[in-house]
Amino acid sequence: MEKPLDGILVIDFSQYLSGPSASLRLADLGARVIKIEKPTGDSGRHLYCSNVVLNGESSMFHAINRNKQSYVADMKSGEDRKKVYKLIAQADVLMHNFRPGVAKKLGIDFETVQTINPAVVYAELSGYGKEGVWKDKPGLDLLLQSVSGLTQLNGNEGAGPVPIGLAVVDILSGVHLAQGILACLYRKITTGKGGRVEVSMLESALEFQFESITCFFTDGGQPTKRPKSNSAHAYLGAPYGIYRTKNGYMALAMGAIPFLGELLGCHELTQYPEVGSWFTKRDEIKSILADHLSTKDTQEWLAVLEPADIWCAEIMDWKTLFDTEAFKILEMVQEVQMSDGYKYKTTRCPIRINGQFLTTEIGTPILGEHTEKINAEFA
Amino acid sequence: MLPLEGITVLEFAQFMAGPSAGLKMADLGASVIKVERPGTGEAGRQITLKNLFIDESSMVFHTANRNKRSYAANLKNTDDLERVKKLISQVDVMTHNFRPGVMEKIGLDYETVKAINPKIIYGVVSGYGPVGPWAKKPGQDLLIQSLSGFVNLSGNAADDPTPSGLATSDIFTGAHLVQGILAALVGRTKTGKGAKVEVSLLESTLDIQFELLTTYFNDGNRLPKRAKKGNAHAYVAAPYGVYPTKDGYLSIALTPLDELVGAMGLALPYQFLDKETWFSKRDEIMDFLRGYLIKETTQYWLDLFEPLDFKVAPIYDYKTLLNHEVYKVLKMDQEVETSDGLTMKTTRCPIRIDGHRIFNRKSAPKPGEDNRVIDQEFNLN
Numbered sequence: 001m002e003k004p005l006d007g008i009l010v011i012d013f014s015q016y017l018s019g020p021s022a023s024l025r026l027a028d029l030g031a032r033v034i035k036i037e038k039p040t041g042d043s044g045r046h047l048y049c050s051n052v053v054l055n056g057e058s059s060m061f062h063a064i065n066r067n068k069q070s071y072v073a074d075m076k077s078g079e080d081r082k083k084v085y086k087l088i089a090q091a092d093v094l095m096h097n098f099r100p101g102v103a104k105k106l107g108i109d110f111e112t113v114q115t116i117n118p119a120v121v122y123a124e125l126s127g128y129g130k131e132g133v134w135k136d137k138p139g140l141d142l143l144l145q146s147v148s149g150l151t152q153l154n155g156n157e158g159a160g161p162v163p164i165g166l167a168v169v170d171i172l173s174g175v176h177l178a179q180g181i182l183a184c185l186y187r188k189i190t191t192g193k194g195g196r197v198e199v200s201m202l203e204s205a206l207e208f209q210f211e212s213i214t215c216f217f218t219d220g221g222q223p224t225k226r227p228k229s230n231s232a233h234a235y236l237g238a239p240y241g242i243y244r245t246k247n248g249y250m251a252l253a254m255g256a257i258p259f260l261g262e263l264l265g266c267h268e269l270t271q272y273p274e275v276g277s278w279f280t281k282r283d284e285i286k287s288i289l290a291d292h293l294s295t296k297d298t299q300e301w302l303a304v305l306e307p308a309d310i311w312c313a314e315i316m317d318w319k320t321l322f323d324t325e326a327f328k329i330l331e332m333v334q335e336v337q338m339s340d341g342y343k344y345k346t347t348r349c350p351i352r353i354n355g356q357f358l359t360t361e362i363g364t365p366i367l368g369e370h371t372e373k374i375n376a377e378f379a
Numbered sequence: 380m381l382p383l384e385g386i387t388v389l390e391f392a393q394f395m396a397g398p399s400a401g402l403k404m405a406d407l408g409a410s411v412i413k414v415e416r417p418g419t420g421e422a423g424r425q426i427t428l429k430n431l432f433i434d435e436s437s438m439v440f441h442t443a444n445r446n447k448r449s450y451a452a453n454l455k456n457t458d459d460l461e462r463v464k465k466l467i468s469q470v471d472v473m474t475h476n477f478r479p480g481v482m483e484k485i486g487l488d489y490e491t492v493k494a495i496n497p498k499i500i501y502g503v504v505s506g507y508g509p510v511g512p513w514a515k516k517p518g519q520d521l522l523i524q525s526l527s528g529f530v531n532l533s534g535n536a537a538d539d540p541t542p543s544g545l546a547t548s549d550i551f552t553g554a555h556l557v558q559g560i561l562a563a564l565v566g567r568t569k570t571g572k573g574a575k576v577e578v579s580l581l582e583s584t585l586d587i588q589f590e591l592l593t594t595y596f597n598d599g600n601r602l603p604k605r606a607k608k609g610n611a612h613a614y615v616a617a618p619y620g621v622y623p624t625k626d627g628y629l630s631i632a633l634t635p636l637d638e639l640v641g642a643m644g645l646a647l648p649y650q651f652l653d654k655e656t657w658f659s660k661r662d663e664i665m666d667f668l669r670g671y672l673i674k675e676t677t678q679y680w681l682d683l684f685e686p687l688d689f690k691v692a693p694i695y696d697y698k699t700l701l702n703h704e705v706y707k708v709l710k711m712d713q714e715v716e717t718s719d720g721l722t723m724k725t726t727r728c729p730i731r732i733d734g735h736r737i738f739n740r741k742s743a744p745k746p747g748e749d750n751r752v753i754d755q756e757f758n759l760n
Binding site: 178314 | 428433441524562570581600690730
């Protein structure tokens with residue numbers, strides 16, 4: 001199928017997750033992504049976090065790097081560097097996620113790249129920006145969650161810091177990088193002007209929390225206080241939360257408390273007519289709700305609440321969800337194949353264009369798989 | 380010059396996912412016009428955090444809708460609808476998050492809009508995709524976190540399902556919508572044609588889990604198991620996690636266990652020598668580390684580990700971080716102002732373009748605040 005970024009060439013020096021997740025999206029949208037890897041490869045190839053290895057490399061690497069080409073270059077060698085410069089000269093986008101100073105050492109800092117290709121979109125992703133006392137610290141997801149206040153928002157009061165259990169800051173900063181790249185690509189095509197895009201994980205982590213940080217500014221800097229129980233948001237009132245039922249769990253997002261009381265047959269809840277009290281007395285209200293909801297099965301409650309258009313849902317694990325018709329119809333899983341024949345399953349791009357899924361059959365490249373071919377092509 | 384200067388976006392979207400997409404495009408230089416019902420405006424104006432309002436609209440609304448204009452129109456009124464169609468004929472992008480069928484009823488579905496403006500990029504946010512048994516269910520952040528398996532990843536093993544305490548699904552879905560729209564704008568420069576771009580909360584929330592799902596699909600469908608205590612990632616081996624210290628907490632990310640234990644002046648117990656055990660005996664290893672890390676302060680451990688380039692960090696709350704010199708160097712906040720002169724401090728766009736941070740001074744508009752100017756600008760009367 002025709003994809004919107006067909007014909008766009010991206011030269012990607014980034015490693016691990018943040019940058020590569022951005023180039024994955026560009027590849028899904030039709031761009032040709034050439035991963036420039038050091039002779040030992042993207043360090044993410046061997047980041048065995050969970051001992052799940054697929055075809056000799058980390059399962060996570062395979063998730064992040066499908067549909068890309070791999071070009072091996074030792075940027076410290078003059079000869080390799082010259083070849084890579086030829087690629088850069090023809091690229092629309094160059095991206096990296098090195099710590100400050102490294103790009104310069106490798107000869108791909110902004111100023112140098114400008115002299116090779118002034119119209120390129122130059123995109124860089126860092127942990128904490130390029131100034132300040134943290135600029136050289138390692139930009140790893142959990143560390144960013146830890147210093148950005150994010151671990152204070154999840155879980156119940158008294159639980160201590162609760163991180164989000166996946167690399168949410170890596171992925172979000174990659175998303176922001178891709179947004180900046182796409183906006184600058186549009187400008188490049190319409191005006192001929194190149195661009196520079198800079199994203200840091202810290203700024204992305206802060207913008208992620210824009211609602212609660214703005215709240216902190218507005219309420220005079222009060223400490224974040226999570227609900228005592230059934231927490232799903234530190235700054236939202238009852239009923240917002242997850243509740244145990246007789247046979248599982250359910251989520252209850254919004255709804256007028258007295259109305260919920262009537263629907264659920266819980267008289268106590270009808271005693272909270274004042275909207276403001278749903279926040280100020282949320283611990284009390286949630287505790288009443290929790291006791292009441294524990295008396296019947298999830299489906300019984302949903303059968304009452306859903307017809308009244310109350311926002312609620314059962315809690316599912318992947319197995320349960322993947323068995324539903326609603327999931328199957330999304331065709332969210334695709335199988336891709338590496339050049340050595342190894343096949344694996346992964347998710348597809350979550351964006352549809354003109355009603356069509358953006359899928360691919362191409363898996364992860366073997367390290368250096370495309371070096372020779374690309375040398376010939378760009379010579 | 381901001382990259383999206385000259386682009387006009389009509390935002391019919393409400394609440395968070397769609398408007399957060401409009402916000403990002405506005406920050407990147409687009410002119411974003413909210414099309415809202417007269418009087419009350421969009422429903423998100425009444426959604427509050429801590430009951431906080433700035434004017435007649437909530438603080439949250441102002442956070443997600445700064446830097447936009449508002450055009451009030453009753454889409455069920457023929458005259459208003461004609462004006463909106465005239466507006467549509469002149470813009471680059473429109474977005475909405477109505478449930479399937481609503482835009483068809485109003486007469487602003489993609490086919491109709493495409494006939495008015497074949498170059499338009501038409502962005503749609505839904506809960507569960509355009510078709511299927513859940514298509515008409517309400518799509519809301521917490522519900523999607525709950526259905527998508529996302530709540531099974533955070534918190535400790537014995538905890539209830541633990542959602543993220545912010546609108547993660549909304550924010551990623553909005554961000555994916557921006558990606559799709561911008562890519563379609565790039566595509567339009569070649570083809571001259573517009574496109575329909577669709578995202579859903581469910582697909583986007585699955586996408587966030589792509590690394591874990593790829594592991595799950597190819598590893599015998601083993602469901603995630605959270606660590607007993609200090610869990611930070613169901614799929615990552617020890618020492619990855621959060622540990623209490625004498626006076627606070629310490630996060631330890633990807634750091635080799637043997638090196639960590641060595642730096643602490645300890646010997647790695649023989650039962651943990653095999654790297655395979657760092658995952659299979661994660662709880663026991665974390666217990667072992669907890670026993671020692673609690674004995675000293677967070678700063679003590681940072682001073683010990685950071686020079687070795689171990690991946691560690693303290694845990695900060697907003698007060699600590701936002702008063703830290705690191706935060707001041709970022710210049711991450713800005714003051715915005717309503718047309719009535721009310722001000723609010725909020726965050727800025729996290730993307731820097733051409734070496735510059737992007738600031739704006741304009742807070743969210745009142746419903747219909749810009750009707751007269753827009754009527755004139757687009758010659759709608």
